[in-house]
Amino acid sequence: MISISGKKGFRFAFSFLSILLVILIAVPLLRMILSADPEVMRSTIADREVMASIFLTLRCALWATIACAILGIPLAYLLARWNFPGKSLVQGLVDIPVMIPHTAAGIALLMVYGRNFFLGKTLNEIGLDFVGTETGISLAMAYVSLPFLVNAAKDGFLAVDPKLERVARTLGASPWQAFFRVSIPLAWRSILSGSIMMWARGISEFGAVIILTYHPMTAPILIWERFQAYGLKYAKPVAVLLILLCLLIFALLRWLAEPKKEM
């Protein structure tokens, strides 16, 4: 290999800084997982309350993701394709939930979906209760993590050449058919990876969820509660279990979303 002068130093500096960061991320995770006592882990898995809260968390985050996909994919497409007055305002609004403190987001949600506001009251009357319910958990998760899905889907649509949609139209496709047969298949990797991100973000949500719904307890809240009440020794196994489960699921989903080798 021809060595350009200074290249070695450049590569070394970048590698060094990158490795440093990777270590910063990995060490706490490894330390926690490696220090787990198999015996304690086994009893944690057998702990009904723990498993119930983990499944509750996965389920609520999944519902939140599905609901946001149905509403968020059209919004993402709109942002990617059309120009309309107030577009940058809408784009800014979509980004807000990731930027504000999540406890504040939870309080804002409580003020709208709680029973003291007409919307919350009306929804409550038709059977949709957001305080202290799974619906409430999903709502809180959705609110704070939807930007991941919308932005990823938008980037996915932006990468689809609009000419492909136009050609589809000239080949007899209605706007719906062009969307489902061309735009969606070409953007689906971005949409899927955005959904995974959103789901992951939903699972880990603590601040907004705890304001709306303390019980039933999601896993992050359970971890926090055990830490508060019994200390590190009791909180840790639940945390380890949650991390392992999440890693497993996301590795699997990432693998599914990876571009496969084509002919």
Add this chain to the structure above:
Amino acid sequence: MLRLVDISLKLGNFSLRNISFDVKQGEYVVLLGPTGTGKTVLLETIAGLYHPDSGNIYLKDLDVTRFPPETRHLGVVYQDYALFPHLTVYANIAFGLKLMGETDRDVRNAVSKMAHFLDIGHILNRRPRLLSGGERQRVALARALILRPYMLLLDEPLSALDRLTRDRLRRELKRIHGEIGVSILHITHDLSEAFFLADRLIIMKDGAVIQEGNPEDTLRQPGNRFVAELLGIENFIPAKIGPGGQVFLEGLGTSDPPLFSPEPGEKTDSIYLTIPGWAIDLFPDKENGSYLSQVNMRIVGLNRTEAYMEIELEHEHGARLSTTLSWREVTMLPTPIKFGKVIKIGLLKEGTYWVPGD
């Protein structure tokens, strides 16, 4: 087949102004114009992807101005072919038929027939990403043609290809047009492509049609200097109008006899004599009446390419002309041409035309 009446459209930086023309059944019409003149927007408007601000589009005498693209039965092939990257070649070609709800068997038969016709049967299972430019073009054509469109709209279909492939594929386009007899509207900025393929030429500038006609007539009588330049005519001599209506060519001295104004009443404030290279006779040997004028000029440049020699000539009063000779013509000259030599040349009446400045 297709008739545009007074189409106007403003779209971002592009605008189309009062465009009217028609394409007859089975005709190959080439829309020629420089890049950035709104040709693609016009094509997409015909396809129904944009609605014109005013004017009407008729297809088979039906006013389709407000019809959505999927109901117009027009095949579009873009410069980069816009093949669906997530689908195989087979699925690309089958796309339209599947939307129509044809059975798998019918689709398979139709695709294999079309693939045979365009000689792409061996790549049906591949992805567009892995195809050569020429193959992509055939797939795009197959995808459009399989639906038996009323017309094909081709947007610079040869521009993205290397020269050899381009030469091969323009013969191929001619063959397809000949065999299927489909009407074609082909837009390009490439002159030789236009002449190679066109039954009729339409010339566009700044969003408006400025001339139309068959290629030969257009080349003989360009409507103005812009068209003449677009058509590759090399020489323009500005002219002055004398008191008696005679025309004097600038930089060629006073012609003897003075040249007469071509058309009385024509716009004369800015007028040019266009002289295609082939209308310059280096050793005039025809009778005097064949020539507009005969003048002495000095050879000030001899430039070679692999196919021809370009000869630059200069008059003592400053006018410059250039012409090209094939190598064969060079060997057949009565006396060899040398740099710096003064020779008498004749400007053939046939081929020289007066055009307004713009």
